[in-house]
Amino acid sequence: MIKIAIDAMGGDFGPEPIIEGLILAIRNNNNFTAIAVGDKEQLSLLIPPAFNHRIEILDTKDVISMHDSATDALKRKESTIYRAIELVKEGKANAVVSAGHSGATMSLATLKIGRLKGVSRPAIATLMPTSENQNTLVLDVGANVDSDAKNLFQFAIMGQAYAQSVLRLDEPMIGLLSNGEEESKGNEVTKECYKLLSSAKVPNFAGNVEGADIFKGTVDVVVCDGFVGNILLKTAEGVADTIGKIIKKNLKRSLISIAGAVLMRKVFKSLKVRVDYAEYGGAPLLGVKAPVIISHGKSNPKAIKNAIFQAIISASSNLDSIIEQRLEKYTIKEDSIKKDTI
Amino acid sequence: MIKIAIDAMGGDFGPEPIIEGLILAIRNNNNFTAIAVGDKEQLSLLIPPAFNHRIEILDTKDVISMHDSATDALKRKESTIYRAIELVKEGKANAVVSAGHSGATMSLATLKIGRLKGVSRPAIATLMPTSENQNTLVLDVGANVDSDAKNLFQFAIMGQAYAQSVLRLDEPMIGLLSNGEEESKGNEVTKECYKLLSSAKVPNFAGNVEGADIFKGTVDVVVCDGFVGNILLKTAEGVADTIGKIIKKNLKRSLISIAGAVLMRKVFKSLKVRVDYAEYGGAPLLGVKAPVIISHGKSNPKAIKNAIFQAIISASSNLDSIIEQRLEKYTIKEDSIKKDTI
Structure with missing residues (x-):
């Protein structure tokens, strides 16, 4: 069973559209569970009790806003995006979906989850x-x-x-x-x-x-x-x-x-x-060791639902190993050709 | 009286839309004459005799095609665009309009007409x-x-x-x-x-x-x-x-x-x-010593007409001296500030 960590507070419109999107996703896909990271008091009001067995809440209140710098985000260890990414790092979730600060998500994912072998910069x-x-x-x-x-x-x-x-x-x-x-x-x-x-x-x-x-x-x-x-x-x-x-x-x-x-x-x-x-959900951050989907800050529930589906498909795929294998295969060739021409 | 040199052959559809555009411009503006550069036999068939006093033909047959390289164009001294630009260089025309090979027009204009003082690269x-x-x-x-x-x-x-x-x-x-x-x-x-x-x-x-x-x-x-x-x-x-x-x-x-x-x-x-x-005509090449208007290869007569009007306005303006004065004024300041910070 795939487990998706969701920054439930980072979007421009607060937790409502995020949780609504999560519930849409749960209704349409039985093969995953989720950890919603955010203010438990607010979030539990939005989740129908019937879904409690599929949505866990990780209670944390700090939210990185659009006005914060990405480097600040690295220090705020109790923020929703920090905790969501930590869940993946610690193996407690398979993928992250965030509609929050994209720079913060990117920096934290690159630093905490780490880059795939052969990747200089995620994209x-x-x-x-x-x-x-x-x-x-x-x-x-x-x-x-x-x-x-x-x-x-x-x-x-x-x-x-x-x-x-x-x-x-x-x-x-x-x-x-x-x-x-x-x-x-x-x-x-x-x-x-x-x-x-x-x-x-x-x-x-x-x-x-x-x-x-x-x-x-x-x-x-x-x-x-x-x-x-x-x-x-x-x-x-x-x-x-x-x-x-x-x-x-x-x-x-x-x-x-x-x-x-x-x-x-x-x-x-x-x-x-x-x-x-x-329709497409969010933008994947490619080159890190787990699926990270960066959604638009203005995401509606449908966008969040589709971003979660993207995360599930990525997490069930062999994307990471394919990237590592191909980078090794083709980059070696590139080096040898470079030597040839010197 | 402003004189506009026109590459009459360079466009994707041959001389017809170019000459038609030129005639439209002549009908709507009494303050210029033109030199149409191209195959005299073809061009004279397209120009109503009533306009002969305002359109001179410079007979030349070679045309730089889209498949030629811009560097080739520099050597083909009998091509329509080469001759059109030469007219400006020699002071026989005030501005050039071309719907031909834009790379060739740009290279020839930069090389033959020359850059304004202080300009490293025309744009x-x-x-x-x-x-x-x-x-x-x-x-x-x-x-x-x-x-x-x-x-x-x-x-x-x-x-x-x-x-x-x-x-x-x-x-x-x-x-x-x-x-x-x-x-x-x-x-x-x-x-x-x-x-x-x-x-x-x-x-x-x-x-x-x-x-x-x-x-x-x-x-x-x-x-x-x-x-x-x-x-x-x-x-x-x-x-x-x-x-x-x-x-x-x-x-x-x-x-x-x-x-x-x-x-x-x-x-x-x-x-x-x-x-x-x-509606806008063409794209001006800024930074050379005379107005050069680069029109789309697929220009219709209206686009050519508007490109000619652009060339006339540019030729009647003090654009060149303003560019040179401002580059001198602001670039000096830049240098002195650079020195201050070293």
Whole structure:
């Protein structure tokens, strides 16, 4: 039986949506139990007694807020996220889900749970919607700035392993995000990473891809530095949001358009499902020794439910060993080729 | 009288849309003449004789194609873009508009026309739509990868000068694109550029901005490295395109939705105007000694017309001297502060 530790207090809206999401997950999946980490007094009011045998509460009151620094979080040993991660470290839980301070979650997970063998820096991966019925996994979207070629190389291996063993894709294709498709395109770091991926003969490396390819679904995994990934993510959200606003603003101008919009409601609803992060749950932190799912601070119960399911699938998969095996296999090759060319 | 040199052959669809755009511009503006550079036989068939006194043809047949490398272009002295840029170099034209190979245009302009005093690398700037009735100028969107902090600093000065003297904005605000608003956010290069802009006391520097701010219109000018800018641009296009595709795909599924869509046509049309690059014309290459407007290869006549108007406004402005004066003013300050801290 898999056990999921949940930071029940860290989200922007307090414990309600988190516990509601947990209960949704429990209702739909009989194969796990949970430890909700937070203020027992508040939490026990939200959990129906019928679920007491599947939800344990670990009573702790300190919560890292969005205004706290990630380094502060490392010292606050009684905070919900610290305790939740400690549960995994001590083997009392298999995975963590947190909608709290993402920097704190990342730092604590890296430090306390530890990195997988061969991983220099863990990376945050996220799913982006495409116009086809599939998604593109993009990493890193914010864990690391100033990544070097070796970091990007590891992100590629980790992303491909996740796409295969958790998203269950056959032979997922990797693309390296660049300013053009040609091998000659890129900045110094991506050009070097291109060489690493090619010479190590990492399977299904499709070469460089461009920003638009993410939404076309050209490849399954897109690799980039966390600075670039964060800007990409916020840009995509910004464009979608702006298009929505422009549509709304124009709608107000004409009664006929309003009538049209009412009729198109169904279309927009289906559109929302395609671009709604709640469908995917949260962003996995790849490269640490246990599944850590970082959810949006504004997660609704559905997003939390899906994040818990993600954690369960990750915890039941052989993701970690695949990452370690592949990093060993391909990184050795990279080194030997490097020596050859010196 | 301003004279505009136009590469009449470089676009993806040959000379027709270029000449058509030129004629549109001539019909709407009496204050310029043009030199159309290209195959005289083809071009003269497209120009109504009534306009012969305003359009000169410079006969040359070689065209740099999208498959040629930018370095090749430097050697092909009989190509349309080479000759068009030479016209500016020799003082026979005041500005260039090209819908051809953007790398070739950029390299030739930088090499032949030359950089403004104080500019290390010219940058390509582009206007992005916002949900408010204004646009955001983003630079660099592809001229330079691996920009250093000094390059970004110069982009900021050049972009602000362009916003002021060509876009006619009062006191345009500059934002530095980063992975968070706080001063502590950024990669090594942007953090250093932040310090340069602050310590030089460049007016109206608003600090870091995020990807979504571009489309909110938080600031007037957003500064980034060309690798990041290119990815941002392609991502924005990709998201807009994908949303369009998802809407269309869903529309097909229901008759009611189709009825709704017909009614909403007006809204979509107005939306298209807001996000259509043809409205803005082309992307100026900032930092060279004459206005160079790089248009999209797929430009329609309207886009060419607007690119020509952009070139005219730039050529009539004091943009170049403002850039040189400000670079001198603020870069000196930067140096002295650097010395102070050593």
